[in-house]
Amino acid sequence: MQDRDDAPRTDQTRRGPGFNRRDFLKGSGAAVAATAMATSVAEAAPPPAPSNVVPAQPVPVSLTINGETHKLELEPRVTLLDALRVDLNLTGAKEVCTTTNCGACTVLIDGKPVYACARLAIECQGKQIKTVEGLSSGSDIDPVIQAFVKHDASQCGFCTPGFVVAVRAFVDAHPKASLDEIRKGLGGNICRCGTYHGVAEAAHECCGGASKGGN
Secondary structure: OOOHHHOOOOHHHHHOOOOOHHHHHHHHHHHHHHHHHHHHHHHHOOOOOOOOOOOOOOEEEEEEEOOEEEEEEEOOOOEHHHHHHHHOOOOOOOOOOOOOOOOOOEEEEOOEEEEHHHOEHHHHOOOEEEOHHHHEEOOEEOHHHHHHHHOOOOOOOOOHHHHHHHHHHHHHHOOOOOHHHHHHHOOOOOOOOOOHHHHHHHHHHHOOOOOOOOO
16 A cells, blocks of 8 residues: 555645646737737727818819829819829839939929929819820921930930929020039939930030030
8 A cells, every 4th residue: 555645646645636738828929929919909090080181172183294284183282293103104204212302303493403203183273284195296306316326325224304304494504514513513413324425525516516614
């Protein structure tokens, strides 16, 4: 007969009735996983919109682009660039930097170069807007575009339409500019491929190749 102290002890007698550490750990792990999942779902869910915010409603907007009038229904917050690209399929102006400094979206407004991403479409009503598409019609191609081709003034092409428009505005304002003046005058446009030399040469040719203050 075994002495009571020598009797084998089970987990139940050692840890108390109904208690099992393995089951406890399993249950704890499942609880932690469920809590983490619920937290991640809650964090991923978008915050509820304030009840006092009224969504912007489209309003009539009339834009004169490349000599043609367009009647649109746009939210007041829509930029001129988005109106051109999304609503009118005029995709020459590019959305590249998102920080209003690269010049790829340059258009002419009343003859002056403007970043289309920095203007609301609604504020451009009553103005004459010209995009790069307006610089050619069939075989009638603007000399600036021809000069860009001649001087290989593009690589990837994303900055090219903005540069072409900027050069057209600059040449109109400074028809006898030197290369030095051209380089300074086109400082609002960025080319990530580094085709500045070709762009400057194209602009210089459109200025008649005159040299004044530089070569």
